[in-house]
Amino acid sequence: MYTPHTAQDIEAMLRVIGVDSLDDLVRVPDAVALRAPVEVTPRLSEIEIAGRFRQHAERTTAGAYTAFLGAGAYRHYVPPVVGAIAMRGEFLTSYTPYQAEVSQGYLQAIYEWQTYIALLTGLDVANASVYDGATALAEGVIMAVNATGRKAVLVSKAVHPNYRAVLRTYAEGLDLDVDELPYGEDGCTDLSNLEAALAEQRYAAVVVQSPNFFGVVDALPNGIAQKIKATKTVVIGVVAEAMSLAALAAPGSWGAEICVGEAQSFGNAIAYGGPHVGFIAATTEHLRRIPGRLVGKSVDSEGRTAYVLTLQAREQHIRREKATSNICTNQAHCALCATVYMAAMGKTGLRNCAALNVARANELRAKITKLDGFAARFGGPTFNEVVIRVPGRARDVLAALEKKQILGGIELGRWYPELDDCILMTATELTTSADVDRLATALSEIPVRAAARV
Amino acid sequence: MYTPHTAQDIEAMLRVIGVDSLDDLVRVPDAVALRAPVEVTPRLSEIEIAGRFRQHAERTTAGAYTAFLGAGAYRHYVPPVVGAIAMRGEFLTSYTPYQAEVSQGYLQAIYEWQTYIALLTGLDVANASVYDGATALAEGVIMAVNATGRKAVLVSKAVHPNYRAVLRTYAEGLDLDVDELPYGEDGCTDLSNLEAALAEQRYAAVVVQSPNFFGVVDALPNGIAQKIKATKTVVIGVVAEAMSLAALAAPGSWGAEICVGEAQSFGNAIAYGGPHVGFIAATTEHLRRIPGRLVGKSVDSEGRTAYVLTLQAREQHIRREKATSNICTNQAHCALCATVYMAAMGKTGLRNCAALNVARANELRAKITKLDGFAARFGGPTFNEVVIRVPGRARDVLAALEKKQILGGIELGRWYPELDDCILMTATELTTSADVDRLATALSEIPVRAAARV
Amino acid sequence: MPLPAFDTPLIFETGQEGRANCYLPEAPALDTLLPKDALREDLPLPDNSELDVVRHFTRLSQKTFGIDTAFYPLGSCTMKYNPRINDAMANVPALRDLHPFAPDHAAQGALAVMWELERALASLFGMAAFSLNPAAGAHAELAALLIAKAYFKKKGEPQRNVVIVPDTAHGTNPASAAMVGFKVLSLKSDAQGRVDPEEMRKVVGPDTAVCMMTNPNTLGLFEPRIHDVADVVHEAGGLMYYDGANANALMGNTRPGDMGFDLMHLNLHKTFTIPHGGGGAGAGPVGVAAHLVDFLPTPVVRAFGADGKPLSATGWTESAELTFALDFDRPDSIGPMRSFWSNFAHMIRALAYCYANGADGLTTVSKLAVLNANYIRASIRDVLDIPYDEINRHEFVASAQSLKRETGVRALDLAKALLDRGYHAPTVYFPLIVPECLMIEPTETESKETLDAFITALREIVATAKSDPETVLATPVNTAVGRIDETRAARQPDLRWRPPQ
Amino acid sequence: MPLPAFDTPLIFETGQEGRANCYLPEAPALDTLLPKDALREDLPLPDNSELDVVRHFTRLSQKTFGIDTAFYPLGSCTMKYNPRINDAMANVPALRDLHPFAPDHAAQGALAVMWELERALASLFGMAAFSLNPAAGAHAELAALLIAKAYFKKKGEPQRNVVIVPDTAHGTNPASAAMVGFKVLSLKSDAQGRVDPEEMRKVVGPDTAVCMMTNPNTLGLFEPRIHDVADVVHEAGGLMYYDGANANALMGNTRPGDMGFDLMHLNLHKTFTIPHGGGGAGAGPVGVAAHLVDFLPTPVVRAFGADGKPLSATGWTESAELTFALDFDRPDSIGPMRSFWSNFAHMIRALAYCYANGADGLTTVSKLAVLNANYIRASIRDVLDIPYDEINRHEFVASAQSLKRETGVRALDLAKALLDRGYHAPTVYFPLIVPECLMIEPTETESKETLDAFITALREIVATAKSDPETVLATPVNTAVGRIDETRAARQPDLRWRPPQ
Numbered sequence A, B: 001m002y003t004p005h006t007a008q009d010i011e012a013m014l015r016v017i018g019v020d021s022l023d024d025l026v027r028v029p030d031a032v033a034l035r036a037p038v039e040v041t042p043r044l045s046e047i048e049i050a051g052r053f054r055q056h057a058e059r060t061t062a063g064a065y066t067a068f069l070g071a072g073a074y075r076h077y078v079p080p081v082v083g084a085i086a087m088r089g090e091f092l093t094s095y096t097p098y099q100a101e102v103s104q105g106y107l108q109a110i111y112e113w114q115t116y117i118a119l120l121t122g123l124d125v126a127n128a129s130v131y132d133g134a135t136a137l138a139e140g141v142i143m144a145v146n147a148t149g150r151k152a153v154l155v156s157k158a159v160h161p162n163y164r165a166v167l168r169t170y171a172e173g174l175d176l177d178v179d180e181l182p183y184g185e186d187g188c189t190d191l192s193n194l195e196a197a198l199a200e201q202r203y204a205a206v207v208v209q210s211p212n213f214f215g216v217v218d219a220l221p222n223g224i225a226q227k228i229k230a231t232k233t234v235v236i237g238v239v240a241e242a243m244s245l246a247a248l249a250a251p252g253s254w255g256a257e258i259c260v261g262e263a264q265s266f267g268n269a270i271a272y273g274g275p276h277v278g279f280i281a282a283t284t285e286h287l288r289r290i291p292g293r294l295v296g297k298s299v300d301s302e303g304r305t306a307y308v309l310t311l312q313a314r315e316q317h318i319r320r321e322k323a324t325s326n327i328c329t330n331q332a333h334c335a336l337c338a339t340v341y342m343a344a345m346g347k348t349g350l351r352n353c354a355a356l357n358v359a360r361a362n363e364l365r366a367k368i369t370k371l372d373g374f375a376a377r378f379g380g381p382t383f384n385e386v387v388i389r390v391p392g393r394a395r396d397v398l399a400a401l402e403k404k405q406i407l408g409g410i411e412l413g414r415w416y417p418e419l420d421d422c423i424l425m426t427a428t429e430l431t432t433s434a435d436v437d438r439l440a441t442a443l444s445e446i447p448v449r450a451a452a453r454v
Numbered sequence C, D: 001m002p003l004p005a006f007d008t009p010l011i012f013e014t015g016q017e018g019r020a021n022c023y024l025p026e027a028p029a030l031d032t033l034l035p036k037d038a039l040r041e042d043l044p045l046p047d048n049s050e051l052d053v054v055r056h057f058t059r060l061s062q063k064t065f066g067i068d069t070a071f072y073p074l075g076s077c078t079m080k081y082n083p084r085i086n087d088a089m090a091n092v093p094a095l096r097d098l099h100p101f102a103p104d105h106a107a108q109g110a111l112a113v114m115w116e117l118e119r120a121l122a123s124l125f126g127m128a129a130f131s132l133n134p135a136a137g138a139h140a141e142l143a144a145l146l147i148a149k150a151y152f153k154k155k156g157e158p159q160r161n162v163v164i165v166p167d168t169a170h171g172t173n174p175a176s177a178a179m180v181g182f183k184v185l186s187l188k189s190d191a192q193g194r195v196d197p198e199e200m201r202k203v204v205g206p207d208t209a210v211c212m213m214t215n216p217n218t219l220g221l222f223e224p225r226i227h228d229v230a231d232v233v234h235e236a237g238g239l240m241y242y243d244g245a246n247a248n249a250l251m252g253n254t255r256p257g258d259m260g261f262d263l264m265h266l267n268l269h270k271t272f273t274i275p276h277g278g279g280g281a282g283a284g285p286v287g288v289a290a291h292l293v294d295f296l297p298t299p300v301v302r303a304f305g306a307d308g309k310p311l312s313a314t315g316w317t318e319s320a321e322l323t324f325a326l327d328f329d330r331p332d333s334i335g336p337m338r339s340f341w342s343n344f345a346h347m348i349r350a351l352a353y354c355y356a357n358g359a360d361g362l363t364t365v366s367k368l369a370v371l372n373a374n375y376i377r378a379s380i381r382d383v384l385d386i387p388y389d390e391i392n393r394h395e396f397v398a399s400a401q402s403l404k405r406e407t408g409v410r411a412l413d414l415a416k417a418l419l420d421r422g423y424h425a426p427t428v429y430f431p432l433i434v435p436e437c438l439m440i441e442p443t444e445t446e447s448k449e450t451l452d453a454f455i456t457a458l459r460e461i462v463a464t465a466k467s468d469p470e471t472v473l474a475t476p477v478n479t480a481v482g483r484i485d486e487t488r489a490a491r492q493p494d495l496r497w498r499p500p501q
């Protein structure tokens, strides 16, 4: 319990209020009185709480495995400086900086986050964050819908399946059609039928992801974006692995007008999936359709530089049902962690880290595809993930690896039945050569070849 | 490396200085040039540093044992709030608050520490800390020597052997004689020959510890302190387990004029022995003989409350060879941790914690002495440690326990040959009943009885 | 006033190219690894030493007001103490570093955390089940309305497309309704600031989908006829939605489920001590009554007994003997609301908070939250308007309307004057129905001494407003900056730094 | 100026009895556990909620200036950046929670840390061995002088009881000498601020025990004839002691061992990036040449090869293949200096720093520390006196003597004016031989931009001192409090709070 009241305090306060007892103060009509006693956990002291979570941690054994998991949640090195700064109480326990005069620090940090995202994506503006990559996509699509008045969207099948699923959840509410573009043999989005699809001008947006869910660089080739825009369709770029932005061509540079994505990779823990941090960047043209908070730079009464929440006429607390989104609480603290991380890594550090990711994934691909029966499923260049076709069912191979304390990657058949012999494997700067060798050895030893399909 | 200089920076700076190269800047005469190349560790990136310490941690297996170790370093629960506060950069990276105007926060915290120690020990004043319990004793003895002009000291054998050893190290420098008082069957200091020993008035101080090294409450009985003082000898009380101060009679109340001790138990990690934090408290009479820093309360130019280092005329940077001590750097940050800990625990929490320690040690004593052949060696009431006589050599019993992943305690024969069948066992609030049961079961199973002396 | 050396230029305006910190070993050059046309040419980000980064953000933090700084009576936001044990538990490596695609058998402890928390919430609020999926309160509102939509569709009543919200409702309520294509009908509160069941009866009908309410409402007042309101809505075939932002008022005392609500959300970051972190991340579990369980977002955590059979326990059960699995295969589900399963680190925090309190403790929490709010109201009612001057719950609304009339000093000015005194301001100008309002929510973690000091400060400010209004109008002067030109910010949006050409 | 709400009453003046935080389960009452006469009657300590504790210390921290706040050019203290990785490593549970009486076999990793660090230091400073035992620089001085005393005793020269220290020496040097009963002989520096070997020759003799010096000396000047000085002392039968407070100037460039020193200490908290923590804890390894190794404090860490034989390696060796033991059995040792083996958490930090740099990195560290100090000197020499205006090392001494004569503004006033500008002040009035001195040590972790800003500030202050000295004399005004009445503090010592009667 975290209540400071002594019995005397309570008594004195009740007297001021003019009520006899706490129970009188909180009494409710019989009609709504508690029907059943509340059952929660037994009350514990701190030392016992710590003991209980020790038990939960002991039952969470994944850390004992060598893991090659990614697919939208990435294991990256987080320098201790990030936590040392971001966990400072002033940052941690502040709320949305509505009172700007006493929130200049956080406001500036968010302004810096907006700048980082704008620079990384190659776009004009970015918001103060949304929940995560998937909801960023949904919100980005809503922007396009609002911009075009069209109620359909065309999404590459190589966009993260979870992002697409969330988009479908949101689409149900908004009565949007979600159509899909197939992927090709190189693992990139197959654009061959794009022009035909766009001809009707029924799509609010075309959505592609790069690196895409298969790890493949899937930026729109030269000229495509122009063709899409010519049909007054918005180009939305998705980035599920923000680290790639330090190396790959910026989405803005290949035509994305809205770029949505996930920045967990920047200094945020994986934490079984959250909190992570979604971002939305866009060209100035889309500025007033951006959901959520925006920090702007202004001056105070004395002419000093000052930061403040701005363009609030887009937001729910002002515009209610006419707002661009219902978002209120966002992921500010995750964005702060990302900002501290990017500041500490710097341009040099981020580029180096990105290069390490590519190098380690290349090493993984090289070593695994050397094994009999294992091959890269797709041809295109990749960032830190690669799809490996295995001899037999991916599920069986992964199960055999688990017996050897390896989490070998993600079974693509989960979302792509046609890829049920494929595993998405991820390597980052935290993956060592020894890890890859362990994986290669384990793969060479497991008896799954027997189960291989003919 | 943590140097921010770019090549251009260096060049520009050299130009201002008027020197051609860095090497010119640091050149030394040939006579003192490096004779051998320096060999240090290879240079590592942060991620590799973390990896290296992971290896060191893996080779440090003590954490996997159930442990009953104490003897001057105690495992207590440290609420996370202590680290969250004490690791704030302003506290962590400040130096001695010589510039009081920008150090009011730390100065106040140390003033609070001084107050906590004074209240806990029941004495008038306390200093801003010394290195640890052992050096606190040495410094306390020096105070008594300076007060009395006498060059000998009478120390109970039940004072922590390490503290006595350090006192002897210091005594060598000061040409002090260190004589000892024996302990009795109840584990308390045997005071029967005290009067005779004091008759000559050659001792600067009589030193007793409570709870003493055997865990036994060893406060001077009523009237003894007066007798000692009557011979103009200073009574020094030692407290190696500060947690006991929350429960036991304050040293000031049983006659200590100087109380020295160790406050690691208050919110500081054990950390293989340091940094811990020594304290010295004393009656006002001894104020100007106290070593090290003291924070005082004063006012600023506007009459506002302000804290400042004071009575610096005692200190080395002012008085040089005439200072009360050579101490400069002390253990301020450990004292801060202790202050935050005490503030968070509060009177209620500290008393409860102390009671838990007594209860757990009583439980341990009860369960172990129920075993055949095991007995409490001493009769007196104890705080959180108890000396257990085992059947056979303590060393063998402990070795057998280690095989069962138990660190059963400390072999007293290390310092007391006559107690080589005795183990000092410690239980704190972190010791569970299950731990004690494990110990009891293990003791009942080990085949040391065979080796028992007849 | 900030000192020159404490000015904080943007991180982009400091540093030097190549001033790199050595976190990682050196990688091969990018252009040896990837085709040139895949690569970006330039990355105009700054390189700063770790020292300069630390100083930069340390200074920014010192210009930021948090609960750790001082009293933060921001109404509707429940700015209670965030216990440090919660953060420590969220930082336990096995949990912190767990990958969402780790197989269930390697994630049992994490699933146990989610399951225990879900069970505790269900019992506390009288719901059949919760989904921990949504990332915040508004996100949960959206999920709940999608559930309602799916429910009516399945029931063959797709025409139900009206959401009724009282005029005191939070902006997210209507905004969420709009996101599922529902029309919003705003219902006027009665003279007592309550929803009148008879008024409700006038507006419900065959198009009624959902009525969104909170109780206590955003005025901090308990809706004594909530049960009648629910009956009216239910009779009309609609669903009742409970906005849990005010859940801190009623734990262990009454439950949305018992009041007749079918759906609800919780803002875990309010009631369950998750640090607000500058406005997020939060967490917004969505709860439903039995008839809506099938529609919850995916995945849900399922528990199995020692016998391997699915558990159907309702109350609190010790998790150590159970096993758990994530269930994605739920045909009626609205689908996932976000990339992964939950804001899991916050589930840890919320569960730690449950552990620290137990049922009795949470009951006390709510009682004392109500006590604190009433204490402030009773202590300032002679100097500010209290439009609904009766026993309130965990928060209440005061108004500066009379003061403004007398002196020209508005609620906003009182807010700024409080900043100058070292307090955070209450929420101002919400709810919309009370002019010049200040919504004050002290929370139960504040001591009487803190409340007394705040009361004194507020009374002194009001006194100054009467004697010398200019002084109050000129506040704040003790803060890092003075009042900010918001018009300029909106008219000439400067939302990012740009590299010099 | 602090705001009313930011005033920080003493923790003893807040709280209420029984306002307890629930860290531990409830224990039986003390008087059921122990005899009444063993117990204390009263414990007059405050009970505060965790929230109030957090606020209290958060506010105190915000009124505290650290390296993390801004530039901290405190001469002789080497206030360099404290990398956060060091703290993270010191917090690794297996190391942090290790008990000093854990058996060696269960502490191999910790022993490896100590051994690796000890080897690195020995190589870096040209000593045969170090003991990591002493807790700080002064403590190591004491250890070294005890070693000297033991050495001379064993050699049959117990009459050697004079310690020679230059007049520039730090106060701990003579104070340490006094603690081993040595007499102190202060040696005047020559006109160049150096120790003249010829002067030394005049004072050494059969009573010479130890000459304590530092190089660069406390003026920041290299002693070019150190070798001759050492010869003189050695010829007289004395030992040379190196005060390592200035070791940041010379790593990888020259070594005390090569200069002729027999004994030395290091302030790990200076050169090796251990946070000063408000003035401690630090760490003061004591190093010795071969003839003094046997006298080192106990215990020492011994290494054994894969063959189980003691290792006699000198340089850096990979520790993974070795095993280690604590050796207490050293008959000639002066004995232990403290309760346990070392300030081990700081050994972790220092070793992490060695890892982060390697030999080349440490060499660069020293070079850039010297560069930064010279850069400031060269940039302010036209506005302040530089008594020894030549190439200095990692620090230098300026003087306000002329300024004072001209304007009345003293070194102290410049210090306070710098505080007002958001900088920490340099060390003032040390070393004692330079009147009105400011000892400026920027360290290598500061960027040119930071130095430039500091230089500008200092030049502006001097300019103001000339144009408007009163302004400078009135500083600081931007700090939490103004200048403090130190006389009152010393005359009416108030060193603690007392409970009201």
Ligand SMILES: Cc1ncc(COP(=O)(O)O)c(C=O)c1O
Pocket: A327, A328, A329, C076, C077, C136, C137, C138, C139, C170, C172, C173, C214, C218, C243, C245, C246, C267, C282, C283, C284
């Ligand atoms: C009454 C009410 N409802 C809903 C919300 C939205 O919750 P969230 O910010 O978690 O999205 C809030 C948040 O401030 C609120 O106060």
Ligand SMILES: Cc1ncc(COP(=O)(O)O)c(C=O)c1O
Pocket: B327, B328, B329, D076, D077, D136, D137, D138, D139, D170, D172, D173, D214, D218, D243, D245, D246, D267, D282, D283, D284
């Ligand atoms: C030159 C010099 N010698 C010795 C010392 C004493 O070192 P410590 O403070 O670590 O005891 C200092 C510390 O300031 C110093 O500057």
